[in-house]
Amino acid sequence: MLLKRYRKEFCRPPNPEAQHLRCVAYLNENIGNVLPYLNTVLKGHQYIKNPPSLTLKFNGKLITLYSQEIGINIVKDEDEADKILEWLKQEINDTWKKRREIKPSFEVAQKPDILNILKLLPKTNCQECGQPTCMVFAILISEGEKDPENCPQLDMQNKITLQNYLKQFINR
Numbered sequence: 676m677l678l679k680r681y682r683k684e685f686c687r688p689p690n691p692e693a694q695h696l697r698c699v700a701y702l703n704e705n706i707g708n709v710l711p712y713l714n715t716v717l718k719g720h721q722y723i724k725n726p727p728s729l730t731l732k733f734n735g736k737l738i739t740l741y742s743q744e745i746g747i748n749i750v751k752d753e754d755e756a757d758k759i760l761e762w763l764k765q766e767i768n769d770t771w772k773k774r775r776e777i778k779p780s781f782e783v784a785q786k787p788d789i790l791n792i793l794k795l796l797p798k799t800n801c802q803e804c805g806q807p808t809c810m811v812f813a814i815l816i817s818e819g820e821k822d823p824e825n826c827p828q829l830d831m832q833n834k835i836t837l838q839n840y841l842k843q844f845i846n847r
């Protein structure tokens with residue numbers, strides 16, 4: 676077993692109105708060597724070789740694994756954090772055990788182009804999505820933090836076009 680134990684901490688994001696928590700798990704063991712294999716198995720959103728880190732998209736959350744830390748950007752409570760961390764621990768240990776059968780991936784995922792996204796948005800800057808402008812919303816889509824569904828003004832045809840455009844990127 677590669678990863679045996681971790682200790683988790685929670686903090687509130689800087690926005691005072693935010694309802695969610697951020698979670699960081701400090702790992703007892705170093706998992707840096709498993710990250711390229713996990714990049715293959717879990718279709719990582721972004722892999723960085725040095726220092727090693729792997730970002731995953733999971734149910735609308737961004738999870739970043741470093742050699743001795745795991746950060747989760749949004750959790751509603753400790754119970755949800757525990758479920759995600761235990762799932763990750765299992766994936767890390769299973770992947771490490773089977774690593775000789777897995778081709779590691781050092782691929783850095785390309786991100787969707789912000790202007791390609793923006794041209795499909797209504798560009799009214801109405802703020803109904805909670806963002807100050809359509810450009811900010813386009814950046815968040817490109818980063819994988821928002822989806823076309825989060826723009827109530829987007830018409831069906833452009834929504835489908837945008838969803839099809841985003842599908843070609845890893846783990847979207």
Ligand code: SF4
Nearest residue numbers: 800801802804809826
């Ligand atoms: S809801 Fe849509 S149209 Fe309005 S600001 Fe957000 S992205 Fe732009």
